[in-house]
Amino acid sequence: MADKKNNKRNNNKNMDEDYNPRFRKQRKKVCALCSDKNFVLDYKNPEQLRKFINDKGKILPRRTTGACAKHQRDITIAVKRARHIAILPYATKD
Numbered sequence: 001m002a003d004k005k006n007n008k009r010n011n012n013k014n015m016d017e018d019y020n021p022r023f024r025k026q027r028k029k030v031c032a033l034c035s036d037k038n039f040v041l042d043y044k045n046p047e048q049l050r051k052f053i054n055d056k057g058k059i060l061p062r063r064t065t066g067a068c069a070k071h072q073r074d075i076t077i078a079v080k081r082a083r084h085i086a087i088l089p090y091a092t093k094d
């Protein structure tokens, strides 16, 4: 008769080899305002602020701009000021 006690399955032995490319390491972006000392964020300069908004006029997230938390706050304030004085749009029509 077969010895069924010793037929334990070992399903989880290859967990570490399950490489998922969705979670691969990406190169860390460097904050544009930290790296460039001469870069002065100006709410009266729409060409400069246009880099931080998308085509709909929305402010881009930090994962896209690469800015640090401090400078992302500055960017947000600058874009909102620019919108208030009608330099940048609040929203754009498709």
Ligand SMILES: [Zn+2]
Pocket (backbone or CB within 6 Å): 031, 032, 033, 034, 035, 067, 068, 069, 070, 071
């Ligand atoms: Zn920064």
